[in-house]
Amino acid sequence: MTDLSLSNQALASKPASPNQATAFRLPTQWIGVAPFFIFALMFLIFPTIYLVIGAFQNSEGQLTLDNILQLVSDPSISSSYWASIKISFWSAIIGAFAGLAIAIAIVRGGLPSWTRSATLTFSGVASNFAGLPLAFAFLATLGRVGIVTTLLRDVLNINIYAMGFNFLTTSGLIAVYLFFQIPLMVVIIVPAIDGIKKEWGEAAATLGATQWQYWRMVVIPVLWPSFLGTVILLFANAFGAIATAYAFAGPALNIVPIKLYSQINGDVLHNPQLGYAIAFGMIVITGLANVFYIWFRTRSERWLK
């Protein structure tokens, strides 16, 4: 160091630029974030990679595509994927539009202001009210001896179970999942709707836009990215959900997370490597959903410019 500064007087007399200072301190720079990265690597990234690698290995550790192929060829597995995708997709779509409608109603509908705060408070609670208690609530309501079931039967003479209602169908599960999907949409989309300024509507009206044109050309493009992002989030939310469905039927219900749960617990598929493949498939599907989201968002951002 001394040598260097002596050989170049000009440089030595000049105070080190901030850039050099950071370069010199580089090792300590990482101390603050080190716990975070070590934790993320050890307990989030490596376990995931471990499963992904396992999905491409047979029990002797050789590379193979058999596990992945079996996801498609084994009808009980591929049907569980389809059931999960259907439930997650429709509960996300319906939840998103219902949540959007509620959000627009409380923000723009001219309702008294208590409806807004009450809805937001309740949505915060309901979006976190999932899992087993949610299933219990719906069983108490629409189960075979549930309050609403018996009321409908005794008062209106409607037997919903004779009409084919069942929690263990795709539509039954979607109806239950909406209980946390809709509020989650409300919680996320209300701030986005708040972001639409009144002036934009006035500006559009000044330029002669109809209400429909204002929505089509201003509101929808502005809301689109956060709306789509939330749809993806809702999809992943439903896709990984297991406790609610498990409370209805235990391991009998044929959706992917429950299939994986049974496989982890007791190797019901008689091939330990197949569990890795199922987990890999789940990551691929939620990952793909996010790729679509990023793709859509970059497109819509280009539009907004």
Added chain:
Amino acid sequence: MKSGKFWAWVVFVVGAAYFFIPLMATVEFSLRMRRGVHSFDAYQIVLGDPRFQSTFLYSVVAAVFTIILGVLIVVPAAYWIRLRLPQLRPVVEFITLLPLVIPAIVIVFGYIRMYGSNSPLPFLGSNMGANALLVIGYATLALPYMYRAVDTGLRTIDVRTLTEAAQILGAGWGTIIGRVILPNVLIAVLSGAFLTFAIVIGEFTMASLLNRPAFGPYLQNIGANRAYEPAALAIIAFAITWGCMSLIQILSRFAPKSANRPN
């Protein structure tokens, strides 16, 4: 505009009905245990059940440790990124979003295979190790919420000035984070903590697959074997979630709104 308001009411009322009918029906159902009259029998049985008490206590302790672990990981990282390494922000944000993409069951499956009793890091070889792994798993699940809460809190304070002021007064890094930064973002941290608590308290998948005596597996067991107690438990769980969210709302009233507040 008139019809707009009408439709807004329709949407609001239909939505309210969808959400309130199940809750009211659950309350009603939970009170029906004694034939013919309303009673709190189901609640008394549940609350008096020693397994309820032990599993609930277990989950509360797990939640507290989860919150501590989450704070220890997230606060220094979020602080350091604001102060020194803003270029890492996208990477860290991406990582904190991963638990929303990778389902909990996949994460815990990875743990079971990677940290089994024959692995180099045998978390699952001992009881305490498995408890630790559960807390770690919960901290992973809470990561997106904790990070966002803390980062929002840091945005409202002037991290750089506070740090430099503390350094001039001779504080070391531990003092700066523990006694300057943390108190300033305490409300944000507590918001994240209560949200974490609400997520963790009834969690089923991880606790069940790691074979822990937590509240989630207990709920599942009662749900599979009893009639009225699950409804009472659902109401209790809803009340806990409601309590956590109310505390967050109350706290947010005390939170500073911007870095340049007058005092």
